């Protein structure tokens with residue numbers, strides 16, 4: 552295959568995935584001193600844009616679609632963008648990536664930034680009326696339908712995105728919004744039961760209905776969905792279904808290279824892939840051990856992670872490309888994960904890794920009927936804090952950042968798989 556571009560000095564980093572993590576990787580490569588070419592390949596037609604507003608402000612019509620693009624930085628003015636182009640295969644031993652336009656890009660360094668796509672329900676029934684929320688096109692399509700008068704909405708999946716979409720739909724004036732989930736409480740996996748109960752109450756008080764402890768058996772309707780059939784045969788009438796049942800990593804293009812691709816791209820402690828110092832992974836797709844915790848490799852789908860991983864991986868890659876494989880003088884990657892989630896008139900704000908301490912949750916401030924701040928523990932060690940409520944309690948959570956950063960690494964005995 553022909554090489555897709557000319558590189559003046561013959562040195563190039565190829566970034567696959569033109570979203571937040573790909574953009575941050577390009578910026579951070581420049582910040583780390585890489586002066587060679589950077590080519591970013593992305594299968595969406597847009598320049599990188601911010602996803603969190605897709606389920607909130609954009610869906611609510613409070614932010615225009617064109618407000619989502621990240622502000623370009625001068626340092627990346629010479630980056631080549633191959634948009635609307637998909638990487639279909641990688642040959643890591645040959646340092647080459649094949650694209651769906653028939654060209655091949657050779658590289659000195661490769662950044663994997665291909666993120667996630669929504670998982671879909673494999674149930675019988677029509678497709679029309681069924682939505683996911685990951686891309687700009689998804690949010691546009693869903694908003695067009697949500698704003699039709701009298702729409703009845705069923706959200707399948709009571710995780711972050713499902714809860715956010717349900718809240719936004721109610722805010723838009725949709726009177727029938729039901730969230731279905733096989734688990735007994737919304738967001739109980741990441742938050743544990745104490746906060747999940749508080750969250751359920753808040754959603755119900757604001758008009759969201761829940762069908763919990765049940766899965767979906769199928770969809771009713773001929774040309775488009777008219778109802779959601781639950782496991783026990785109950786049918787929830789629906790004009791719009793939003794499937795928010797998790798995500799699948801975009802890794803197929805890396806098949807055949809001997810890389811561990813089970814649930815994302817497995818990296819080492821420095822975000823390197825497959826024992827190759829010239830290949831790194833960043834963003835949602837990276838499954839990395841966090842030296843701050845138990846060393847178990849996990850993917851982390853929070854907005855903070857594209858920037859954190861890009862900063863670290865770019866330094867690792869630039870150092871390797873500069874000295875051709877000398878000793879790496881960088882500490883292992885040890886980010887403090889951070890997320891927020893805006894739902895109705897309240898916010899969830901998290902620092903650290905609450906999921907590791909969800910069996911030992913203690914109230915640090917407030918009370919679950921009002922604004923509340925809780926701490927998650929492994930033994931005596933605080934591993935995460937989450938605030939639920941207004942901005943004041945979210946700020947209180949932020950004050951725990953320094954304490955969380957000071958904690959020693961978790962022992963492997965504390966590992967949660």
Ligand SMILES: Cc1cc2nc3c(=O)[nH]c(=O)nc-3n(C[C@H](O)[C@H](O)[C@H](O)COP(=O)(O)OP(=O)(O)OC[C@H]3O[C@@H](n4cnc5c(N)ncnc54)[C@H](O)[C@@H]3O)c2cc1C
Nearest residue numbers: 568570571572594603637638665666667834835853854890
């Ligand atoms: C609706 C929504 C709301 C969110 N809200 C919050 C929030 O409130 N708080 C929070 O902390 N986090 C939130 N997040 C999470 C956060 O936005 C993500 O963690 C972040 O967008 C991940 O960026 P990424 O670049 O790693 O992956 P992605 O954004 O998934 O980008 C990967 C890119 O690679 C492209 N790609 C895939 N395969 C190929 C290929 N073979 N060739 C070329 N290109 C390819 C994809 O099309 C995509 O453009 C939200 C996410 C979504 C979807």
